Amino acid sequence: MTWMHLWLPSILMLVLLFLQTPITWSMAIAALSFFLLNMDTMPLANFAQEMAAGTESVSLLALPLFVLAGCIMNASGITRRLMNVAEVLVGHMTGALAQMCTVLGTLLGGLTASANADAAMLAKTIGNQMAQRGYSRAFAAVITSSAAIITALIPPSIGLIIYGFLSETSIGRLFAAGVIPGLLLAVGLMLTTHVVARRRGYTAQRATRASAGVISKAVIDGLWALSIPVVIFAGTRYGLFTTTESGAIVVLYVLLVAVLGYREIRMRDLPGVLAESARDASAVMMMICAASAFGFYLTWEQVPQSMSSWLAGAASDPLTMLLLINVTLILLGTAIEGSAALIILTPMLLPIIDHSQIDKVHFGIVMITNLTIAGITPPVGGLMYISSQVLRVRMGEYAREVLPYLAMMMLLLVLLSAFPGITLWLPDLIYGGVAVQ
Amino acid sequence: MSEAVTAASEGPLLSLRRLDELLAVCCLLAIVFAIAWGVVTRYVLPQPASWTFEVAVMAFAWMVFFGAAAGVRRRMHADIDVLTACFSLPVRRVIAICNWVLLAAFFAAMTALFALQAVLAHGILTVALSMPRSVVYAPLAIASAMMLLQHVLLRPWRHGWMVQEQHAEVPL
Secondary structure (H helix, E strand, C coil): CCHHHHHHHHHHHHHHHHCCCCHHHHHHHHHHHHHHHCCCCCCCCHHHHHHHHCCCCCHHHHHHHHHHHHHHHHHCCHHHHHHHHHHHHHCCCCCHHHHHHHHHHHHHHCCCCCHHHHHHHHHHHHHHHHHHCCCCHHHHHHHHHHHHHHHHCCCCCHHHHHHHHHHCCCHHHHHHHHHHHHHHHHHHHHHHHHHHHHHHCCCCCCCCCCCHHHHHHHHHHCHHHHCHHHHHHHHHHCCCCCHHHHHHHHHHHHHHHHHHHHCCCCHHHHHHHHHHHHHHHHHHHHHHHHHHHHHHHHHHCCHHHHHHHHHHHHCCCHHHHHHHHHHHHHHHHCCCCHHHHHHHHHHHHHHHHHHCCCCHHHHHHHHHHHHHHHHHCCCCCHHHHHHHHHHCCEHHHHHHHHHHHHHHHHHHHHHHHHCCHHHHHHHHHHHCCCCCC | CCCCCCHHHHCCCCCHHHHHHHHHHHHHHHHHHHHHHHHHHHHHCCCCCCCHHHHHHHHHHHHHHHHHHHHHHCCCCCCCCCCHHHCCHHHHHHHHHHHHHHHHHHHHHHHHHHHHHHHHHHHCECCCCCCECHHHHHHHHHHHHHHHHHHHHCCHHHHHHHCCCCCCCCEC
């Protein structure tokens, strides 16, 4: 094994990444370079086999299904109904529109799987309303992108499915583990918004709290959609179907609700919805295929093991190790897009996690939270780009407004890292020791 | 990040230009049907259908690769422009040309390697359906060829290699 065999693919990937080659193809080309270097010991066609291996996972099948369910929901008028629920719940609070945005983000998190899709949806709907009602555009961009982070934690979530596949961890347990951190993030966002809104004089939407009758009416109107997480947990908990199968069940369920229940989706909208789902799921999945081929090189050359022994010397106890990884992820997250970082780094970090005896479900939630927070940190933040583009905000303005929210999220990250019980209590309660794929 | 082409400018899904997307959509529907059918047969029929996951996984691979071809056409694959944004216009143009040539060569290599893999895997049968594994890889070779075609059809030289003047502060 020469120096070139060990490091050339990694260096090539980094060079290509920073020369603006798409992330997916940077990884795939780097992986191909490894197979070219080792042509004498393994057939070149193995590269094709390793690329395709990324799709040969039953657990990853859940990804396109939950993306499709989310797209159908978005096209079926569900957001308007959930906005009503949010309005009756928090419309009386200071900075009501911003608070509604957080509540809507939390509710959408239980329906859709993509934080990017939710950031776009929130910015287009509630973000524009905020700008019209006198909120600063940059503040609206910050709150819409921050609220979308909740989607990455509340099940179903693309990030959790990908992490579950890469780390061979139960996706059912990961889904359950994300709920409390997701809700804590929502509470943190609302408290931060309250402080900012009071200082700036952002007003309430309604003079008094909504009555119980009004709240019940709004909740009943959105009940079909709000019951989706219950369908997933109940179905998997009682062994009716696996998490992957729950994806197909949810697709059929939301299709029935959209066509027969809410009746706002038209047949001619369906091809567009299907195409959007297939494209979005393919873009993420192709990255996983490239990572699968690149992962073969990492495993072959034992790169994660080398990193693990190096990092193990730097920190002895699990908490210090987690904090060290968190700092590394935060720094990397400012330069690399979240899902790419997740796909590249998970296989590298797993031996370290195993060595430090950190629970993989706990680590998954910490890692997803960390990398999704990176979505709102300049200069490379996917959620920041989406919200700012819709609301026409400059990066400098965004960077100033996002600071209090970032401080709150860093505090949450430290809490999640220090207290594994926050993440592990619910999966232990629902599934006990059973692993649910 | 590259700017994605809007759906409105692309025409209907049932068109030759969007054949890759149409195939990806068909595969997506096959996944939904196969998995749902697997659940239904488990509770309704005495013998659950054994082929459902195999069909779903196969359709999944095809969907990803045909969808990725559509992604090439719509420039959906994310990139990082932090470093290149610091370079002058001529340097960025050179980088864009190198990237285009590199990707064209990569898509051609991927087509050849999937075609080779399809030939090599012909003698291996799938577990449930007893079909040659070539059935899995041959469509991936076709999808890779479609990626190459879509990449060439982008013809970035018509728009000065899609390199634009950067502002001091990036307008988002």
